[in-house]
Amino acid sequence: MALSIALECRGDPAKKTTTKVFQIMTLYNVAIAGATGAVGTDFIKLLEERNFPLKELRLLASERSAGKKIEFKGKELTVEVLTEDSFKGIDIAFFSAGGSRSKEFAAAAVNAGAIVIDNSSAFRMDPEVPLVVPEINPGDISASKGIVANPNCSTIIMLMAVEPLRQLAPVRRIVTSTYQAASGAGAQAMEELLEQTRTVVNGGTAAPSIFPHPIAFNLFSHNTKIDSTGYNEEERKMINESRKILHDPSLRISATCVRVPVLRAHSISINVEFEAGQRPDLDAMRAALAAFPGVTIQDDAENNHFPMPLEASGKDDVLVGRLRYDLSNDDAVDLFVCGDQILKGAALNGMQIAEEWVRIQQA
Helix, strand or coil: CCCCEEEEEECCCHHHHHHHEEEECCEEEEEECCCCCCCHHHHHHHHHHHCCEEEEEEECCCCCCCCCEEEEEEEEECCCCCCCCCCCCCCEEEEEECCHHHHHHHHHHHHHHEEEEEECCCCCCCCCCCCCCCCCCCCHHHHCCCCCCCCCCHHHHHHHHHHHCCCCCCCEEEEEEEEEEEHCCCCHHHHHHHHHHHHHHHHCCCCCCCCCCCCCCCCCCCCCCCCCCCCCCCCHHHHHHHHHCCCCCCEEEEEEEECCCCCCEEEEEEEEEEECCCCCCHHHHHHHHHHHEEEECCCCCCCCCCCHHHHCCCCCCEEEEEEEEEECCCEEEEEEEEEECCCHHHHHHHHHHHHHHHHHHHH
């Protein structure tokens, strides 16, 4: 007997795409590796909120978290230790326990018959592993040999704004600067921002632990290794992952990534340059952005109200605004976007991959 499943998105209620209904013939056994982290916690919430066709949920984490009780649909589930034997009978395994854990245990999940949706950077640039933003390249999921990679959070949020414009005219170059929240470094980093803020407000001095520098009332270049070109790992991810997702290895991208004292949502300034003489007009671009699933226009120049991380936090949609012609380049436009790093930048995107995989299985 088929079950009718409605997937509710917390985005723009005016869009027809905010509620998706499809027929489910099968319920799935799901595991979350890294269930007690910031992203793992949101995976659990999304499984319930989006009425995922779930038969059994298995929560996995390190020995430190084993035995912890987590409520799900009115029941208490016990967190188990992540091992190679954790995936027996599992159909879908969400991994959000870091790259080293993914490399150690993903193969065991695949060998047990599960599709792995990995939120780490472990497999993103593996040519055998699809790298997917479901609104952009859902067809790549079908090429999976057992693992589908979730892109970097900044890559996802940026491309959600770029892709609607790219559908209007060819894009030749992107120049971007990020303002990245503490959430990108995990739950402990978010707590560090809160603790440092309290300390400084009370007249003390912030002492960094998770971050290399104080994050309260400060900002600094993204805390990843810088290579011989002067770009750091986060900037390289945005460049290489964007080319892979868009199937455009020649796309020119320059990125500057910065940590800012924001708790949860990332913000990104983007300059998009089209092929010579092909820049669309602003009305066409606004219409394309407004129609794109997962995007909400927030572009109120009269009241100077544009995307803000405070308003993007907790929302499924990426907020897009400050859309304007680049006065220095007749082929380019500027825009500013904000997106919840833990939702669309991580857990929500992974959940959407799983939903698309289910649809493929049921087709």
